[in-house]
Amino acid sequence: MLPGDRWSGLENPTAGQDYNPNRVLTARWNNGNWTWNGVSQAGSPEEFTLSNDRMLTAGQEYHWAVEAVTNKGDKKVVTDKFKTLLPAPMDGGNTFSSVTVLTRGLEPEGKVKTEHNRLIDNQINGVAKHIYDAGGAVKKYNAATNKWQSVSPQGNDWEFNSAAPSPSTGKPLVLLADWLGEIEPKQLYNSGFAEAAADSLFASLVQLDLEKGGSVGSPIGLYDSTGKLIRTQGSVFNSPLHFVGFGQGAVVNSEIVQRLGTFFPLAGGTSKDNRDLQMTTVDPYDYDDNSFSGPYRNILDPEIRVWNNVTYADNYYQKNGSGNTLNGRELLGTNWKADWNVSLGNRAGFEPDNGQGASHRDALTWYAGTANLSGSKLPEENGETIYRRLGDLEPNNITDAAETWYTPDHINANFSHGNARAPWEGIGTGWFHSILGGGFELRPYFDGGKKGQSELGDFEAYLTNNRVSVYENNTYTARLRGDYAVPTLFNGNFDAIAAGIGSQSIPGWSFYNRENGINKDASQNYLIDVNQISQTDNPSLYEHLEKLRTDRTQPNYALKLGGTGGLTEILHNPFVVPDWGVLRFDLHTLNPNGGEVKVSIKGSEPGDNWQYLSAIKSQNATGVELRYGVELVGGSNPTQSGFEFNQIGYGTQGFETFNLDVPDALRGKSAKLRFEITGNTEVYLDDVFFKSKHLLLGNPDEARFTRDSNPNPQNFLIERPQ
Secondary structure, X not given: OOOOOOOOOOOOOOOOOOOOOOOOXXXXXXXXXXXXXXXXXXXXXXXXXXXXXXXXXXXXXXXXXXXEEOOOOOEEEEEEEEEOOOOOOOOOOOOOOOEEEEEOOOOOOOOOHHHXXXXXXXXXXXXXXXXXXOOOEEEEEEOOOOEEEEEEEEOOEEEEOOOOOOOOOOOOEEEXXXXXXXXXXXXXXXXXHHHHHHHHHHHHHHHHHHHOOOEEOEOOEOEOOOOOEOEEOOOOOOOOEEEEEEOOHHHHHHHHHHHHHHHOOOOOOOOOOOOOEEEEXXXXXXXXXXXXXXXXXXXXXXXXXXXXXXXXXEEEEOOOOOOOOOOOOOOEEOOEXXXXXXXXXXXXXXXXXXXXXXXXXXXXHHHHHHHOOOOOEEOOOOOEEOOOOHHHHHHHOOOOHHHOOXXXXXXXXXXXXXXXXXXXXXXXXXXXXXXXXXOHHHOOEEOOOEEOHHHHOOHHHHXXXXXXXXXXXXXXXXXXXXXXXXXXXXXXXOOOOOOOOOOOEOOOOOOOOOOOOOOOOOEHHHEEEHHHOOOOOOHHHHHHHHHOOOOOOOOOEEEEEOOOOOEOEEEEEEEEOOOOOOEEEEEEOOOOOOOEEEEEEEEOOOOOOOEEOEEEEEEEOOEEEEEEOEEOOOOOOOOOOOOOOOEOOHHHOOOEEEEEOOOHHHOOOEEEEEEEEOOOOOEEEEEEEEOOHHHOOEOOEOOOOOOOOOOOOOOOOOOOOO
């Protein structure tokens, strides 16, 4: 749009007014000099170099026009367009130019729930589509397979398509983390579900990286000389990583990033020197007991953190929401913060809010408008309004330039927001700060003022002072926690829920564990609060809990298996098998009546089958004698001859701990876990975890066992831990 042009439909235009003064550039050449924004510079009429404050976002299409006027006043206009290239991958690496993970979250239900969610999906899908059109590949998480599957665009959505372009190294890869799928929203109104989704998504990411060249172990064994599991990253984790989380999606991403930092501290590059792991949050929201009213206060999400494996964190938020609209927030805590917090609330369209999610959704639209600069409606002509030009403001009777959505904010741009001389198109902000946006070397940091990375001094020291260790436990409250900050098996103690709601499923044991068996989504009806069992009903268990000094004012859930109306089988969602340690779990039964509890595990690689877990009874020159599962034998006594260590013993009085070996071939890989019960015995299952801080028998090395080359074949734990 040239300075003399007019917007279509503009009423009573003012003669001589430029109705798009904030285009990327308006420059005039005359007698060997270029002039723009009061600056004059000699130059050729055939070439112009943009100033550093107007750097273009990569991967975009730009339109240009030249109007030539002769000495006689004759005019000629030439127009054309060009595209800026996407960044190339790191030198010498078999990597993607970037791996972008797009994640949304649960929204409060309102009168326009369906439309609100559709518009959110449209914006996220639109960002992915823009990268797809530029030559990238897109994969979407499929809860039915727990895999990232190739998709192709179908309108404003994506459909699984095995014939869709496969990811190619050297090009972008987008991962749509669709953890909500077809789950009914009210099924997720409880704590635990967001982290359960993150746990399964992380497992699927690990498996994808293994498929793209990653590996576990080496020709000399699983562990290095210090006892650590040998992990070799593949093309996914060797690439720059960009996590974009909207609303509660920021919680899910935060939990994934914590797991990455725990097990893959170099993820985001091939070395400490070239890695880039960016965490972008758009109107981040972690539900807590102050959220709205009613069931939303049960959700109690883990608190969003900027972990110490994050190299750059940028956050964009608004706080204008009312009614059922979520409000984001500045990401700032004790000794940690986002590097760049941007409040959007005073910009056009963000107020007044409609109480049904409009302002919250506007934050996402704002960010999407920096990833796709193509128009004033996104993701299509009938999409949501992007206020990027004067012609977008005036028809809406907005006269304050400060309400425009975009002004470059990178370190080479020193414009105040809404500056009349600044470009408003959307360049130089938001998505620009990502690897794919091309502006990652110009990222702004707020550290007593806006600074570039080189102005921060020792960058490693800056990160240390503004990040949280991935080993810090950010679970909302202690009662909901597992065995570690990143549990060895999420919700292995069945305590991740804030409230027992029978109509809901059990987080960690539902939604992402599809098999042909039964009970794939286990109901919370099968959870028993053992703290509510009276001394009269079960005196021995009551006494057991008293000895443990259990806090009976808090729920303490266990899973009911077998008996009348009990589950006969339960599957845990895919998880990453820990580096070391046996599988341990607690069982209690008041009346053993035959049958057994069988435990099996299944990897996620093609051809993997269920294999039952066992423990070693003895080992000698003739081989290893194994025992599988736990036998529920009535009247068994550990002091009597013939008692087998895999028979229930103390478990008839309190909870008894059993340990089963884990196949070395699954260490560090994605797997599912299954418990089955046969016979008529009712048992309570609890505290299903791997490894133990209390079994570090060879400090500083963890206790491990191998059947093939065990240097101490007769060394066993003398007493089974209770």
